[in-house]
Amino acid sequence: MKLESKIYVAGHRGLVGSAIIRNLQKNGYTNIVYRTSKELDLTNCQQVDLFFTQEQPEYVFLAAAKVGGIVANNDFPADFIRDNLMIQTNVIDAAHRNGVQKLLFLGSTCIYPRLAPQPMREDSLLTGELEATNEPYAIAKIAGIKMCQSYNRQYGTNFISVMPTNLFGPNDNFDLDSSHVLPALIRKFHEAKINNTPTVEVWGTGTPKREFLYSDDLAEAVIYLMNTYDGDELVNIGMGKDISIKELAEKIGKTVGYDGEIVFNTSKPDGAPRKLVDIGRITSLGWEAKIPLDDGLTMAYTWFLEHIEKSTLSIH
Numbered sequence: 634m635k636l637e638s639k640i641y642v643a644g645h646r647g648l649v650g651s652a653i654i655r656n657l658q659k660n661g662y663t664n665i666v667y668r669t670s671k672e673l674d675l676t677n678c679q680q681v682d683l684f685f686t687q688e689q690p691e692y693v694f695l696a697a698a699k700v701g702g703i704v705a706n707n708d709f710p711a712d713f714i715r716d717n718l719m720i721q722t723n724v725i726d727a728a729h730r731n732g733v734q735k736l737l738f739l740g741s742t743c744i745y746p747r748l749a750p751q752p753m754r755e756d757s758l759l760t761g762e763l764e765a766t767n768e769p770y771a772i773a774k775i776a777g778i779k780m781c782q783s784y785n786r787q788y789g790t791n792f793i794s795v796m797p798t799n800l801f802g803p804n805d806n807f808d809l810d811s812s813h814v815l816p817a818l819i820r821k822f823h824e825a826k827i828n829n830t831p832t833v834e835v836w837g838t839g840t841p842k843r844e845f846l847y848s849d850d851l852a853e854a855v856i857y858l859m860n861t862y863d864g865d866e867l868v869n870i871g872m873g874k875d876i877s878i879k880e881l882a883e884k885i886g887k888t889v890g891y892d893g894e895i896v897f898n899t900s901k902p903d904g905a906p907r908k909l910v911d912i913g914r915i916t917s918l919g920w921e922a923k924i925p926l927d928d929g930l931t932m933a934y935t936w937f938l939e940h941i942e943k944s945t946l947s948i949h
């Protein structure tokens with residue numbers, strides 16, 4: 634990408650999209666276009682066509698999607714498969730028909746089999762059964778990968794797919810019904826501290842392991858790949874280290890300054906037992922994560938205090 638290239642960031646208000654915008658701006662890219670979902674509903678084919686025809690972006694980061702934690706995925710499977718199939722189909726096809734030079738599709742490590750050998754390599758795609766709690770979302774993401782590869786093969790496009798591990802950072806979703814574990818626990822521990830609640834509920838058994846990457850690291854990785862990597866092969870993006878949900882809860886309790894008890898609600902699902910990504914490919918391409926989990930947690934909690942606690946929560 635040149636500094637004056639026209640770059641469309643789809644989903645620019647979200648966790649990932651906002652981090653991509655911050656990084657592009659920091660590095661001097663001046664011609665970035667974006668729309669909110671109210672201004673441009675990416676599930677609407679006509680609206681997407683009109684946008685691409687009028688704007689003619691040269692590069693596209695496809696970070697708009699229907700995203701949620703384990704329970705949201707489990708409770709609203711139709712929304713997750715429909716919205717994601719529609720958004721990515723409309724955007725990928727319009728990008729091809731309007732001559733976009735390069736598109737980067739954000740997948741997720743839930744595309745790998747539930748019991749894939751750990752760490753999960755890119756070539757474990759489609760080698761086993763998916764995790765049931767997010768199978769519809771994962772199938773939509775696999776369709777997105779296959780669309781990128783098929784368009785490259787048939788039409789000679791340059792569409793790449795990346796598979797980030799679980800992410801967190803500014804503009805994360807802190808809604809307890811739909812969020813991922815890390816922002817949910819920041820909010821739960823914070824509220825428990827403020828309200829002097831003796832226990833905090835953590836879903837599941839606490840034994841599943843997850844890997845967490847700060848969104849600014851992810852943004853740096855995807856911009857690096859946009860500038861340096863052309864190929865059909867997926868690229869995992871992660872830290873290469875994971876921890877159990879119990880350990881994560883203890884760390885967040887410490888970060889927040891809560892000294893009560895953690896209680897596990899085993900009526901809630903655990904999901905995949907482990908999702909550690911193999912980072913061999915991205916490491917050999919010349920990128921590695923820089924923000925340690927503890928630093929990321931401190932930054933995420935500070936962001937929460939400055940933006941969410943002050944604005945939308947009335948918990949005192």
Ligand SMILES: NC(=O)C1=CN([C@@H]2O[C@H](COP(=O)(O)OP(=O)(O)OC[C@H]3O[C@@H](n4cnc5c(N)ncnc54)[C@H](OP(=O)(O)O)[C@@H]3O)[C@@H](O)[C@H]2O)C=CC1
Pocket residue numbers: 643644645646647648649650668669670671673674675676695696697698699700720739740741742796797798799800801804805806813
């Ligand atoms: N969060 C995570 O842990 C992970 C995320 N990913 C992937 O990264 C990508 C971004 O995720 P994340 O940033 O967390 O998600 P967020 O929910 O934070 O942001 C998603 C964005 O998508 C936009 N969007 C949703 N529906 C539509 C629509 N119909 N039309 C237009 N825009 C829409 C929203 O726009 P608006 O705000 O304007 O409504 C929103 O800003 C996704 O593809 C996700 O699968 C991958 C691995 C882990």
Ligand SMILES: C[C@H]1O[C@H](OP(=O)(O)OP(=O)(O)OC[C@H]2O[C@@H](n3cnc4c(=O)[nH]c(N)nc43)[C@H](O)[C@@H]2O)[C@@H](O)[C@@H](O)C1=O
Pocket residue numbers: 701702703704706741742743767770771798799800811812813814815817818834835836837841843878901902903904905
């Ligand atoms: C990114 C990824 O995210 C999802 O998969 P997941 O990793 O299983 O998601 P999660 O972050 O919601 O949970 C991780 C673990 O944490 C436990 N857990 C404890 N307490 C809370 C809690 O309070 N909230 C949540 N959400 N989980 C909790 C929870 O029970 C589980 O064991 C999919 O959307 C998938 O499609 C996807 O791509």
